[in-house]
Amino acid sequence: MTDFEDQLRRALERKEPSADFAARVMARATQKKRPLAWVQWQSWAAAGIAASLCLGALGLEVEHRHTVELRQGQAARAQLIQAMEITSKKLHQIHKRVQGTL
C-alpha cells in the first residue's frame, strides 16, 4: 500500500459523531432566529409610514368636512340675508300701500 493510499483510506474512513451531536443539532434547529437589525428598522419605518398616512388621511377628512361646512354655512347665510331682504322689501311695499290709503 502506497503512502498516498494510506492517507486516502484514513481520510475517508467512517467516524462516529460525538455523543451530544444530536442534542446540539436539535437545540440549534429550535433556537429562534434573532431578527436582523435592518428588518427591525424596516418594520418601524413601515409603521411610521402607515401612521403618517393615517394622520394625513384624517387631516384631509377634517379639512374636507371643514370646507363642506364652510360652503354650506356661507350658502345658508346668503339665503338668510336674501330671505330677510325679500321680507323687508315686501313689508316696506305693503307699508307704503297702507300709508297711501290712509
Place this chain on the structure above:
Amino acid sequence: MRNRRIIFLLGLAQAVVCGQSVKLDALDKLADKASETVTVSLDANLLKMASRFLSKDDPDQAQIQKLVAGLRGVYVRNFEFDKPGQYQASDLDPIRNQLKDPKWKKIVQVRGRDHADVLLRQEDEHTISGLAVIVAEPTELTVVYIDGPIDVDGLSKLAGNFGIPEDIGTKVEKEKEKKAK
C-alpha cells in the same frame, strides 16, 4: 313597530308644542312658468349654521343674528313672471288654507291691483310664534313664512336697515290692545 309609534307620537307632540308649520311646497310648480325664482328653505339647523356665519361687526347682520336666534325656520318663495296671468289666485289656496287656523291673525290686508296679506300666529296674548306675508302682484308672487317666536322689537330694529316698516311692532301691540278691550 313600537319604535315607529314612539317616533310618530314624538312628532305629533312636537307639532302640538311648536304649532303647525306652513308648507310652501305647493307653490314650487310655478317655478316652471316663472322667469326668476327664489326659493329659501332654512330649518332650525340651517338657521343656526347661517347665524354662525353672520358677521357680528356688521350691524345689520348682527341684528339678523339676534332676530333668528329662536326661530325654527325661514321659508320664502318668490316668483317673477314675464307677463301677467302666469299664475292663478287659486295657486295660493293651499297656503291660505293653512293660514285659516284661528291662531293666525291677519294684521294687514291690501286689495287692489296687488293683493297683500300680513298674518301673525299668536300662541297666546304675549307670544307671537309665526309671521306670514303673501304678496300677489300681476308679475310677481311672494310668500314668506317665518316659523318661531318673533321678537317684534328686533323686527322694529331691523326697520330702516332693510326697509321693514318701523311701526310693525306697534301694529301688533295695537292688535293686542284691541283684543284686551
